[in-house]
Amino acid sequence: MAGFVIAVLIILALYFGKDILIPLALSVLLAFLLEPLVSRLKKWGLPQLPSIALVVLFALSVLGGAATYLGYQLGNLSQELPQYQDTIKQKLDSLKSFTSGPSVWDGAIRTIDTVESSIQQVTPTEKKEGVQQVEVVGQESSTTETAIQWGAKILHPLATIGIVFLFVVLILLSRKDLHDRLLKLLGGNLNVGTDALDEAADRIGTYLRMQLLVNVTYGLPMALGLWLIGVPAAMMWGIVAIGMRFLPYVGPMISALFPITLVFAVDPGWNMVLWTIGLILLLELISNNVIEPWLYGESTGLSTLAIILAATFWTTLWGPAGLILSTPLTACLLVLSNYIPALGFIKILIGSEPVLTPPERFYQRLVADDVDDALEVAEDYIEQKLPKKPSEEVVVRKVNSFYDDVAIPAIRLFSQGHSTEASAEHRLRMHQGLKLFNHDFQHKYPSPKTGDPIQVVCLGARWEIDVLTSSMLAHGLSLRKIAAQSHSEVLIQSKIDVFESLSEDVQVICISIFHQQPLAQIRLLNHRIRKRLPNTKIIFATWGNVSDELRDEIQNRFQPDAVVSTVNELMLSIDALMLQQGENPARELLAENEPERLAALHELQLLQPETLLIYQQYIEEACQAFNVKYAQISLVDEIWVNTPASPLADENQNPIEAGIPREESICTHLVHQNEALIIEDIDRDPRFSHNPELNKNKIKFYAGVPLRNKQGLVLGSLCILDKQIRHMSEDDLVLLNQLAEDLIQTLSNDRAQAQKLEEIAKLQQAEPTQGLSS
Numbered sequence: 001m002a003g004f005v006i007a008v009l010i011i012l013a014l015y016f017g018k019d020i021l022i023p024l025a026l027s028v029l030l031a032f033l034l035e036p037l038v039s040r041l042k043k044w045g046l047p048q049l050p051s052i053a054l055v056v057l058f059a060l061s062v063l064g065g066a067a068t069y070l071g072y073q074l075g076n077l078s079q080e081l082p083q084y085q086d087t088i089k090q091k092l093d094s095l096k097s098f099t100s101g102p103s104v105w106d107g108a109i110r111t112i113d114t115v116e117s118s119i120q121q122v123t124p125t126e127k128k129e130g131v132q133q134v135e136v137v138g139q140e141s142s143t144t145e146t147a148i149q150w151g152a153k154i155l156h157p158l159a160t161i162g163i164v165f166l167f168v169v170l171i172l173l174s175r176k177d178l179h180d181r182l183l184k185l186l187g188g189n190l191n192v193g194t195d196a197l198d199e200a201a202d203r204i205g206t207y208l209r210m211q212l213l214v215n216v217t218y219g220l221p222m223a224l225g226l227w228l229i230g231v232p233a234a235m236m237w238g239i240v241a242i243g244m245r246f247l248p249y250v251g252p253m254i255s256a257l258f259p260i261t262l263v264f265a266v267d268p269g270w271n272m273v274l275w276t277i278g279l280i281l282l283l284e285l286i287s288n289n290v291i292e293p294w295l296y297g298e299s300t301g302l303s304t305l306a307i308i309l310a311a312t313f314w315t316t317l318w319g320p321a322g323l324i325l326s327t328p329l330t331a332c333l334l335v336l337s338n339y340i341p342a343l344g345f346i347k348i349l350i351g352s353e354p355v356l357t358p359p360e361r362f363y364q365r366l367v368a369d370d371v372d373d374a375l376e377v378a379e380d381y382i383e384q385k386l387p388k389k390p391s392e393e394v395v396v397r398k399v400n401s402f403y404d405d406v407a408i409p410a411i412r413l414f415s416q417g418h419s420t421e422a423s424a425e426h427r428l429r430m431h432q433g434l435k436l437f438n439h440d441f442q443h444k445y446p447s448p449k450t451g452d453p454i455q456v457v458c459l460g461a462r463w464e465i466d467v468l469t470s471s472m473l474a475h476g477l478s479l480r481k482i483a484a485q486s487h488s489e490v491l492i493q494s495k496i497d498v499f500e501s502l503s504e505d506v507q508v509i510c511i512s513i514f515h516q517q518p519l520a521q522i523r524l525l526n527h528r529i530r531k532r533l534p535n536t537k538i539i540f541a542t543w544g545n546v547s548d549e550l551r552d553e554i555q556n557r558f559q560p561d562a563v564v565s566t567v568n569e570l571m572l573s574i575d576a577l578m579l580q581q582g583e584n585p586a587r588e589l590l591a592e593n594e595p596e597r598l599a600a601l602h603e604l605q606l607l608q609p610e611t612l613l614i615y616q617q618y619i620e621e622a623c624q625a626f627n628v629k630y631a632q633i634s635l636v637d638e639i640w641v642n643t644p645a646s647p648l649a650d651e652n653q654n655p656i657e658a659g660i661p662r663e664e665s666i667c668t669h670l671v672h673q674n675e676a677l678i679i680e681d682i683d684r685d686p687r688f689s690h691n692p693e694l695n696k697n698k699i700k701f702y703a704g705v706p707l708r709n710k711q712g713l714v715l716g717s718l719c720i721l722d723k724q725i726r727h728m729s730e731d732d733l734v735l736l737n738q739l740a741e742d743l744i745q746t747l748s749n750d751r752a753q754a755q756k757l758e759e760i761a762k763l764q765q766a767e768p769t770q771g772l773s774s
Contacts, residue, residue, distance in 0.1 A: 015317050022321045023160055027167030029328055031175075032205045033212070034059060038172055052172045056165060063161075066239055073236040077262075090268070192339050200335040203301065204328045215242040218287045225279040229272055231263050247323050248311045256280045301334055302327065306350035359409035366410070366433035367426050374437050375444075378402055396479040397673065399445050403472050404567035408543055411465050415514040415544055434468045438475075447478030453505040456484040456574060461513040461521050462492040469512045469543065476567060482574065491525055499532045508537045508561075508574055514544040519554070526558045537561040537577050541570055562686075569684060576686035597671075597713045598638055604715070606635055606747055607642060612656050613760050614753065615645035618718070618743050623647075625739075626732060628722040630699075633707075633743070634667035635716040641665040648697050648721075664693050666702055667717045674714055676705045676733060681725045701726040705737045707744045718743060 014021065034055050041051035171178065179197060186193040223238025231237065237259045244255035260280070263272040302310070310330035314322030330350060337346035348355050356364065358381055365374035382398045390398075414422065414430050422430070458473040460466030470486040477484035489496050491511070502509075509529060513521055522540055529538055539562045540554060546565035554563045562573035615633050622631035635642040642659040643649060649658035662668050666688060670677040679702045682688050688702075703726075704719030718740040746752045 011317070018318050018321075022318055022325075023163045024167055025325050025329065026321065027164045027171060029204070029208060029325065030059070030164065030168050031171040032201065032328075033208045034168065035172065035175070036205070036209075048173070052169060056169055056172075060165065066243075070236055070239060073233045077233055077236075186339070196335055196339040199338070200332050203331050203335060207328060207331065211246060214287060214291055215245045217291050218242070218245060218283055222279065222283055225283075226259055226276065229263070229275045229279065231259055231272065231276060232266060233262075234259075237262075247320065248307065248327060250323065252284065301352050302330060302350055303352045306330065306352075310350070358406045359413060362406050363410035363413050366430050366437065367414075367422075369429045369433060371433050371436045371440065374433065375440055378406065378437075378441060379444075381406055394674070395445070396476075399479060400476045400567050400571060403476055407472060408469060408567065411469060411514065412543055415463075415465060416516075431464050431468075434465070438468060438471050442471075442475050445475075445479065447475060448481060450481060450483060452483040454483050454485050454503055455506065455578065456482055456508045456510060457502055457506050458484060458486045458510045458512065459498060460487075460490050461511055461515070461518070461525060462490050463514055464490070465514055466490060466512045469514070469541075470510070473510060473512065473541070473567065473570065476571070477574065480571065482578075491528075492521060499528065502533065506533070506536055508539060508577055509533070510539040510541060510570060510574070512541045512543060516544045518542055518545065518550075519557075522554055522558055522560075526560065539564060539570065539573055539577075541565065572686050593713065596711075597715065600709055600711065600713045601635060601637065601715045604709075604748060606715075607644060607656055609656055610757070611747065611753070612645055614743075614746060614756055616655075617756070617760050617763075618739065619645055619647065622718065622720055622736070622739060625735065626720050628701075628720045628726075630697075630721040632719050632721065633716065634665060634704075634719065635707075636662065636665070636667055636671045636714075638662075641667055641716075648693075660693055664691060666691075666694075667704060667719065670704050670706060670717045670719075671714045674706065676703070676737070677717075678703045678728045678733070680727060697721075698723050700724055703728045703733070703736065705733070705740045707740050709744060709748060715744070 037055045037058075038048075038051045041054065042048060046054075182197055183190060183193040186196060219238040219242035222241050223235045226234035226237055237255070240258060241252075241255040244251035247254070260273065260276055263276045267273060307327055307330070310326040311323055314326035314329060316322070318325065333343075333346060334350055337343040337351075354361065358377060362374055362377045365371070365377060381402050382395070386394065386398065411434070456474070456477055458470035458477070460468070460470045467486070467488060467490055474484040474486040487498050487501075489498050491498055511522075511525055515521060518540075526538065526540075529536065538560045540558075540560050541564050542550060542554070543565065551563045551565070554560065561577055562569075564570045564573055619631045619633065623629070630647050632643050632646045632648060635644070639662055640659050641662050642657075644658060645655045646658045649655065666677065666679070669687065679685050679688065682691075682694055682700050682702060688694055694702075699721050701722040701724060702719060704717040706714040707716045707718060708714055718736065720736065746756050
């Protein structure tokens with residue numbers, strides 16, 4: 001109840017305070033739009049006050065010039081309109097004659113008219129005798145009163161514009177002070193407050209600049225097209241379109257109505273009308289489907305429904321000004337909801353990002369008996385961030401990533417509430433839905449038929465979901481060209497002895513278990529397999545319990561060949577178990593375009609002595625930003641991975657010549673898979689758990705991103721390493737990618753290298769001064 005009262009009070013304050021709040025809000029938006037120009041002038045050496053004065057005068061000049069031009073064109077147009085009276089009358093008569101012809105609705109219209117006239121005859125209006133009809137005529141205003149009324153209408157918007165620009169100047173002058181005051185209002189956490197204000201400024205500034213750019217790319221072609229068609233005052237209608245499109249939804253319709261109405265009056269025929277309508281429709285299609293998605297992206301973060309509701313709400317409160325301000329104001333509210341927990345419901349209601357995670361969406365679609373939507377969730381996840389022409393290996397990796405990140409976590413959600421939250425109907429839908437999904441999904445991504453003897457068998461321990469998961473694993477292995485199959489029967493409490501049907505060629509048995517306490521099942525199955533198939537390797541996949549303590553206990557008590565809890569671990573463990581003695585797969589990991597990649601690497605000449613300071617600077621920045629022990633830049637050559645300035649290099653080695661053999665480097669795998677590589681616990685990755693270089697430095701964590709040149713070729717990696725197990729968030733990965741992009745751009749351009757070296761020299765000169773002052 002208290003929240004409802006507060007909301008009502010806020011809405012009333014917004015409504016009754018609109019005379020003050022509207023100019024203030026408009027000035028804030030205009031300040032967001034002009035601030036980059038002020039900052040640019042200040043960077044060029046101009047003081048703050050002259051920079052603000054120049055930018056504000058420029059904005060006033062643009063608006064004043066546009067208003068003057070529009071007034072001049074409207075004056076000319078008003079003088080010419082009487083010439084087109086005959087054309088307008090002729091077209092209206094033709095439309096009237098067209099609409100007055102017979103139609104299929106004439107019978108219904110005549111019936112309604114007859115009924116209406118009958119009702120009027122039954123209840124005639126009574127006329128009182130002796131009562132004279134009187135017509136009220138208002139008193140005509142004098143010339144002075146009329147002038148005052150018109151003056152008020154003109155001066156009021158001019159005064160509002162003056163107040164807005166005054167606020168703009170004050171905001172630009174005291175921007176930092178206002179920033180600090182808002183930080184204080186948001187609370188004591190300066191990090192969170194800074195992020196919130198930066199995000200709000202970035203979203204609103206980007207939205208306004210992109211909106212202006214979209215409007216210009218619409219208005220200028222419109223003016224040119226109308227001029228070619230022969231519409232009077234074509235440039236004016238282009239300017240009107242640029243301004244009116246700041247009004248969401250309504251503005252484009254109004255800006256289109258003016259030229260269409262004018263050509264209706266000007267052209268005796270219909271050609272100009274049709275050409276004008278066609279031009280506007282074409283521009284709308286291009287703007288809405290090409291320009292806006294390309295420029296906007298996710299600049300506001302608002303859903304389409306939220307934008308429409310916001311436009312309705314703010315227009316109701318503040319009129320046309322509210323329509324202009326609706327999107328920026330609602331975007332600010334969305335940003336606050338990201339950082340203030342009490343406003344989290346707003347993000348759910350108006351945000352454009354999905355509120356359910358992919359596993360939750362996949363699970364919900366299956367429980368709702370909507371297998372088609374579950375398939376759509378899977379396809380969206382796989383196609384996300386895929387290159388335009390992905391290789392078969394990339395698609396296979398994405399399919400297995402879907403199993404790992406979406407399907408199995410969704411089944412884990414179901415297993416956790418199997419006996420408590422899920423009803424019998426939910427369990428039935430889930431089982432049937434997973435069967436249908438597996439069938440359709442495996443049909444969409446068919447595994448190659450090699451004809452090789454089965455090497456890996458995936459089996460379910462006790463539950464139906466264990467069996468369905470084993471089918472997914474067999475499919476993922478088959479896509480990787482490992483002969484694998486699954487079985488439709490569970491191993492425990494089954495009338496069929498599944499092990500009797502297994503071939504002697506089977507090298508690995510993988511058993512899926514979703515039970516949260518699987519030790520009893522593992523003890524029973526381990527004993528049966530060791531007794532029946534003593535030479536077969538065993539992998540237990542404990543999907544229902546992913547704790548390290550359980551993994552260690554299973555490994556110590558039952559000595560299986562591997563215990564895994566992710567699909568990626570399973571695939572890597574099977575690869576390791578099937579290797580021949582002394583075989584190293586890293587030697588075969590070559591990029592598809594290896595010759596072009598090596599040529600691009602050698603062309604840049606990245607191991608010059610003068611680049612050492614640049615490598616050291618980026619390594620230091622990465623270590624400080626991510627709070628890790630080590631960072632490294634790897635350049636993958638034909639047989640050697642160069643790691644200039646690496647903190648892991650031998651102390652006696654020349655820093656610019658540091659490196660390790662290619663087959664021992666994690667970066668070799670990153671270059672091969674052509675995407676970021678994150679290993680949160682190296683001990684759980686069989687590819688690197690026995691790597692001598694990593695073991696020597698006790699490295700537990702690795703996260704690397706590619707160093708790509710302009711042609712998209714991966715020349716190496718920028719990575720961070722630590723002696724502790726860590727988690728890499730999406731935001732951290734974005735920042736690491738930004739550092740990598742900045743590094744490769746610096747190394748690829750002589751001018752950028754020189755600028756970076758100058759910055760490093762300034763930093764080195766500043767360090768002793770800071771030390772003395774402290």
